[in-house]
Amino acid sequence: GAVVSQHPSWVICKSGTSVKIECRSLDFQATTMFWYRQFPKQSLMLMATSNEGSKATYEQGVEKDKFLINHASLTLSTLTVTSAHPEDSSFYICSARETGGPYEQFFGPGTRLTVL
Amino acid sequence: LAKTTQPISMDSYEGQEVNITCSHNNIATNDYITWYQQFPSQGPRFIIQGYKTKVTNEVASLFIPADRKSSTLSLPRVSLSDTAVYYCLVGGTSGTYKYIFGTGTRLKVLA
Numbered sequence: 001g002a003v004v005s006q007h008p009s010w011v012i013c014k015s016g017t018s019v020k021i022e023c024r025s026l027d028f029q030a031t032t033m034f035w036y037r038q039f040p041k042q043s044l045m046l047m048a049t050s051n052e053g054s055k056a057t058y059e060q061g062v063e064k065d066k067f068l069i070n071h072a073s074l075t076l077s078t079l080t081v082t083s084a085h086p087e088d089s090s091f092y093i094c095s096a097r098e099t100g101g102p103y104e105q106f107f108g109p110g111t112r113l114t115v116l
Numbered sequence: 117l118a119k120t121t122q123p124i125s126m127d128s129y130e131g132q133e134v135n136i137t138c139s140h141n142n143i144a145t146n147d148y149i150t151w152y153q154q155f156p157s158q159g160p161r162f163i164i165q166g167y168k169t170k171v172t173n174e175v176a177s178l179f180i181p182a183d184r185k186s187s188t189l190s191l192p193r194v195s196l197s198d199t200a201v202y203y204c205l206v207g208g209t210s211g212t213y214k215y216i217f218g219t220g221t222r223l224k225v226l227a
Binding site: 034036043044045046049091093095104105106108109 | 150215
């Protein structure tokens with residue numbers, strides 16, 4: 001099956017710094033990728049839809065200036081958490097759907113962000 | 117966007133068959149039904165997908181009645197390693213269609 005990777009798998013940073021998380025589709029092209037956030041014992045919450053070559057579409061309540069998304073190629077999307085604070089600590093998961101391929105989304109392994 | 121409703125949690129014993137039902141009353145004509153499994157601190161893993169009737173693969177079966185307003189994921193003879201959260205998702209076929217995750221069903225398999 002299609003594989004989606006994320007880097008880093010975990011990161012610890014100080015409050016006020018920015019952190020970049022990469023999401024890659026390893027063996028397929030993905031025009032669209034999705035970013036989710038998941039707090040402990042909770043479900044995944046969709047943050048934004050990342051479209052290759054265009055601006056991301058953010059869900060209501062998600063600050064686009066705080067969570068910068070760039071989808072510069074058909075295999076890479078990045079999420080940058082700017083000026084991170086402890087409340088941004090969470091598990092961030094990306095997913096991708098193969099362009100013109102099957103309908104299921106393939107999810108990455110997730111990135112654990114801890115802001116001190 | 118079709119909303120889904122699942123039981124919050126279920127317990128089962130090893131070796132038993134587990135059936136998890138999901139309600140999706142406002143499913144659209146073009147929507148597919150997809151089930152994912154998630155272990156703690158991991159991304160969701162695709163289990164099975166279907167449109168109508170019955171779909172079976174090496175790990176599960178998916179039963180979808182004619183009205184498609186619900187679906188049932190069947191896990192045959194579960195083991196301890198099947199303890200996880202199971203999500204039912206309903207989605208369209210366009211590349212930009214976004215999934216909205218419900219609560220999922222937390223399955224605990226007991227020895």
